[in-house]
Structure formats: C-alpha cells, structure tokens
Amino acid sequence: MVVIQGCVLNEADRFQFDLGCGSSTKPRADIAFHFNPRFRNPPSIVCNSLQQGSWGREEKLDQMPFRQGASFETIILIHEDVFKVAVNGAHILEYKHRIPLDRVDTFCISGKVKIHAIGYVPNSAIFSESGDLSIPYKGSILKGLRSGQHITIKGHISLFPHSFTINLRCSQSENVALHLNARMKSSMFIRNSFLSESWGPEELELPFFPFSAEKYFEIIILCQAHQFKIAVNGAHLLDYRHRVQDLSTINQLEVLGDLELQDIKLW
Structure with missing residues (x-):
C-alpha cells in the first residue's frame, strides 16, 4: 500500500503518480500503473x-475527487490482481494489472502538485475501508492472516454500553472465523x-470479565497454527480453536457497537 499526502497547486492542469519498473529513460522504463x-x-x-515504449488502452474515470488548491490523501492498495x-x-x-507486480520497484510523481508525505505500508497491514477508525469499522487484512501474527485493538467503552462485537471475517463468503461479542450488562x-x-x-467460559463502561481497553488477538489466543489489558483471557482452517481466507476485521476506537494494528 502506498499513501500519498499533498496539495494540488492552484494553477494545476494535471499531475501523475507512476508505479514503474525501474527509472531508465533510454529506453523508457515500463510503467505498470499510470494514474493521471x-x-x-x-x-x-x-x-x-x-510497455516497451508504447501506451496501452486508456481507462478513464469521468469524476474528479481532487480540487485545485486543496489538500488530499491518496491510497493505492496493491492486490494480487488489481x-x-x-x-x-x-x-x-480499480485497475487490473497488465505487468507482473514483481517487476514494480519505482514510484514517481510529476506535475503540478506539492507532496507533504509518502508512506509505504507493508502488505501485512490492516487497511481501513473508510479511511479512519469510525464505528462501524471495517478493515482489510492484506494477504489474509497467518500463524504468528497479532492484532491489537485499542479503544474506550461508551458511557452507557450495551455490547460491542469484533469479527474476523472471510470476505469471499459470509463466513465469520472469529466472533467476539462483549455483553456489558450480563458480563x-x-x-x-x-x-x-x-x-x-x-x-462462554471466562475467568473474569475485563470490560467496564467509560474504561480504556487493549485487546490482543494472537493467531497461532491451531487457535486464537486473546489477551485483554495485558492479561491472558481465553483460547479459541480455529474453525476456519485456511487462515489466509480470514482477510477482514469488523468492529461494531458501543465503543470508540483509538488504534488498530497488525504485527
């Protein structure tokens, strides 16, 4: 994933982001994705x-989310096929790949735009589909889960909470690999x-109920080969054996209910 933050110049007529295959000018290097x-x-x-000095067929979007003189944040999410x-x-x-991803090694920006920051986020990251941590939250786990990874969820419980839910889903189906539902009144x-x-x-078995109204929490979900291990506020709470065996299909995190998120990380 590539994140670009900047500002379009007032007099801008065009600018471009290019994901390329090297930086050669003679002959000109191939460009896998030209965004203009x-x-x-x-x-x-x-x-x-x-490719080989020739442009392919243009794909055109007749919309313009950028504004002259205005700041922007652009995220380019890189999937296996698009x-x-x-x-x-x-x-x-969306733009389907025409050049194999393993050839892409260069990122270029040109035109009438001022860049404030560029970030390269590894494919193990969680990408928020709304761009923020608002509830309901839905995040894509790039490449799916694998054994040894941790998901950390930090937040605050609401003042008068009823419940909140965390789901690890398989986006290619309706399957939910792990459903966690905290019910405050019944603990x-x-x-x-x-x-x-x-x-x-x-x-349902639980050594203690770790959540309280208006209180901060930190949940860590450790994905192991045969189970999830879940800790809350630094204390191990429970194990949950996998019912979905192909961990790579678990590629979406969902958070709903009476809470406010502060941070989500995959590591």
Missing part, C-alpha cells in the same frame, strides 16, 4: 500502462463462528 488526474473540461482521471485507489477516504477506481464475552450460513456452538 487531468483538470481539463471535463475533468477526468486517466489510467494506463506503458490496484485499488481511494482519495480522501473514498474508493474511486458475558461470547465466542463463536458463522460457517455455511449457520452459527456454531457458543463458547
């Missing part, structure tokens, strides 16, 4: 690829999975 906002009449965004682009928290387009922390359109048996 144009402020002509009508404004549009043109995407293309350059680039996905979001501007200021909103998804705007229950329910665990379950939703597979093949039905819920399985609930797991």
Whole structure:
C-alpha cells in the first residue's frame, strides 16, 4: 500500500503518480500503473500502462475527487490482481494489472502538485475501508492472516454500553472465523463462528470479565497454527480453536457497537 499526502497547486492542469519498473529513460522504463488526474473540461482521471515504449488502452474515470488548491490523501492498495485507489477516504477506481507486480520497484510523481508525505505500508497491514477508525469499522487484512501474527485493538467503552462485537471475517463468503461479542450488562464475552450460513456452538467460559463502561481497553488477538489466543489489558483471557482452517481466507476485521476506537494494528 502506498499513501500519498499533498496539495494540488492552484494553477494545476494535471499531475501523475507512476508505479514503474525501474527509472531508465533510454529506453523508457515500463510503467505498470499510470494514474493521471487531468483538470481539463471535463475533468477526468486517466489510467494506463506503458510497455516497451508504447501506451496501452486508456481507462478513464469521468469524476474528479481532487480540487485545485486543496489538500488530499491518496491510497493505492496493491492486490494480487488489481490496484485499488481511494482519495480522501473514498474508493474511486480499480485497475487490473497488465505487468507482473514483481517487476514494480519505482514510484514517481510529476506535475503540478506539492507532496507533504509518502508512506509505504507493508502488505501485512490492516487497511481501513473508510479511511479512519469510525464505528462501524471495517478493515482489510492484506494477504489474509497467518500463524504468528497479532492484532491489537485499542479503544474506550461508551458511557452507557450495551455490547460491542469484533469479527474476523472471510470476505469471499459470509463466513465469520472469529466472533467476539462483549455483553456489558450480563458480563458475558461470547465466542463463536458463522460457517455455511449457520452459527456454531457458543463458547462462554471466562475467568473474569475485563470490560467496564467509560474504561480504556487493549485487546490482543494472537493467531497461532491451531487457535486464537486473546489477551485483554495485558492479561491472558481465553483460547479459541480455529474453525476456519485456511487462515489466509480470514482477510477482514469488523468492529461494531458501543465503543470508540483509538488504534488498530497488525504485527
């Protein structure tokens, strides 16, 4: 994932971001993804690829999320088969790969734009689909989970909470690999999975209930080969054996309910 923060110049007519295959000028290096906002009449965004000195077929978006003189944040999410682009928290387009990803090693910016920051986030990260930590939260786990990874969720419980839910989902189906549901009034922390359109048996045993209204919490979910281990506020709380065996299909994190998120990390 590439994150670009900057400002479009007042007099801008165009600028571009290029994910390329080297920096050669003679011959010109191939460009896997050419992203080119144009402020002509009508404004549009043109995407293309350059191979062996020739441009391919243009793909054009007849919308313009950028504004002359305005700041922006652009996220280029890199999947195995497609680039996905979001501007200021909103998804705007997808562009299927025409050049193998393993050839891409260069990022170039040109045109009438001022850049404040560029970040390269590894594919193990969680990418917020809304661009922030607002509730309901939905994040994509790039490449899916694997054994040894941790998910850390930090936040505050609401003043008058009823419940909150954390789901680890499989986006290619309706399956929920891990469903955590904290019910404040009954002090229950329910665990379950939703597979093949039905819920399985609930797991309810708990040494203590770790959540309180208006209190800060930190949940760490450790993914191991055969189970999840869950700790809250530094203390181990429970184990949950995997009911989805292919961990790589677990690629979405969802958080709902009566809480405010402060931070989410995958490491």
